[in-house]
Amino acid sequence: MSEVLKIFKIGGGIIDDTAQLSFFLSELARVGGKKIVVHGGGKGANELLTTLGMLPNMVNGRRITDAATLDVVTMFYAGKTNKQIVALLQQVGVNALGLSGADGNVIRAIKRPVGEIDYGFVGDLPEQSINTELIQLLLEGNLTPVFCAITHDGHGQLLNTNADTIASTLARALAHFYQVELHFCFEKDGVLADVNDESSVIPQITPSLYTDLKASGAIAAGMLPKLENAFAALEAGVAKVIIENALKINKPVKTILCRD
Template sequence: MKSINIIKIGGNVIDDAKAMKKFMNDFSKVKGHNILVHGGGKLATQLSNQLGIETKMVDGRRITDAETLKTTVMVYAGWINKTITVQLNSKNVKAIGLSGADVNLIPAIKRKSAKMDYGYVGDIVTQKINTSFIAELFKQNITPVIAPITSDHKGQLYNTNADTIASSLAIALSKIYHVKVIYCFEKNGVLNQDKVIQKLNLSTYENLKQNGIIINGMIPK
């Protein structure tokens, strides 16, 4: 079974030009087959503010109404995705910019919650991820750069958490590859009073979440 890497880059790294330059250099040196999943950074929020669209976040997740969806698609699947792709191409990485909506790559359904209407936020249907398409890309030594936009079978676009996309891809692709997932963000890891938690199981996670140690964007991670 061949090995692949799924590398997820956080929005705060994307927003930091110096960190982003270092990441691109490091990523271009990673051998083997790789998938790069990226978040959105602050640009979508900035664009929404410029257009007079209110931004709402709950537990590190964006509430995505119809107008917010437009800005997230523009920024995530457009500017950020293509900027990363061309930068990798300039470093001799044969990269292709995609979103989860392309070739039904990452099918999703609208999130259902009794407590909160997240709007156009998609939950991934992991068993329907188009793993055969990714396998074909790997055969041609192409590196997919995936933006966190998904869609359903009716043609509805969704904003989907990039951390969830990375983990769902890992689950789906683990049937045909040995998968290693790497999260690249501005922290050293999941922290408890500035100390990295080396191992984290479900019960420990729930306890840390209830005590306000794991909060906001760290929750989906």
Template sequence: MNSLNIVKIGGSVLEEESSLQQFLDDFGRIEGPKILVHGGGTKATALSKELGIPVRMHEGRRITDAESLDVAVMVYAGLINKSLVARLQGQNCNAVGLTGADLNVIPASKRKPDSIDFGFVGDIETQEMNGYFISRLLDEGVVPVFCAITHDGDGQLLNTNADTIASSLCSLLSENYEVRLTYCMDVEGVMLDKYQPDTLFETLNSEQFHHYKQEGVIKDGMIPKLFNGFKALENGVHKVSIKHSKNLLNGTETALIS
């Protein structure tokens, strides 16, 4: 099978021009089929504030009312996605910027209100996804760039966590490719002490994940990322690693192992 690299970026690398340029240069050097997935919550929060739209969170997850969804679509699918596409084109990387609504790649279900109503948030069922056009584009040397927007198949756009989009694309495409998923962050990987580089876990298995989560060493945004990563491994993804965006092309990382 051909190998396929799926790289997810988010956080500060999208905010700092020099980091972003280095990342895009490195991403451009990855050979063979590749997909970029990006978040952009910081910029969406900034635009919401400028427009006087309250940003509501519940346990680290964004609550998406109609106005917040418009902001998410403008920032993720518009500003960030198309800027990345133009910059990749500028380095002769033939990119196409997509939401999950485009080509109906990622249909999702609006999350049912439980104790909390998350609003226009979409949950993905991998078996509903459509990989045909993505495979065709990859075969033609095109680089799909996905943002954190899906749709309900009935005309409604939905907001979906970018880490989840990345791991879902991995599961979808692992039938036809040897998929490597890389979550780029602004830390080197999973560390016992984030200020001590020598405490980096070079590998992490599921038991260690649960142990260190209980100990409070692994916390916040790292938890859903690792959860998605181990799920991708279970679904046949060849390799999942977590690394700093500046280390895209070298081996400093935490590799998840089953």
């Protein structure tokens, strides 16, 4: 049996609240074994763009990223957010290494083709986009890679890529070498039967239950692409997918995805 690798994707407002972020990372430091962190920061980016007088524009959960927006999100995700997370991990004794997809050619994306909608500088991740050799080297060297949502195309162009997609693609690629556990950590206690009732966490979801929940409207907004990514990872050989509160990763309350 191969070694366990835990991939933690952190999103939502927790990233921009230093006290909550510190707490999450100190809980993460208590998790043994090999780990990878992937962070978003879309909510903070919306606030920053608004402050700068640039209206955030999201379509189907993806940011329309023109050149000026790409500059801002690169500074925010690959700069401030990534380095803050790395510094807080160093504080709790985890030797973290912050990376964009361009660093070490670790994630090479393809600019999303212009269709009905022109997403601008948004990167999609085909199979083979992950440099698994470099990641294995880092993990073997006891480093914890910390990935932001910025990738590159190999031709000098930075691209903005959804962080849930990065986490899911990393998990699928690394499932060839490790027993991967993929953790989506956010502000709620898991997938809720009623989004306004924190006590309604669904402990286990199968693809057929997911279909029913979608049809009933119980799952909406950002949770839809998150679960699409999550089930895709499970189907592609990722051992375990968990959706949980970033502040309760060491507590039993969570949603575990299972095959039918």
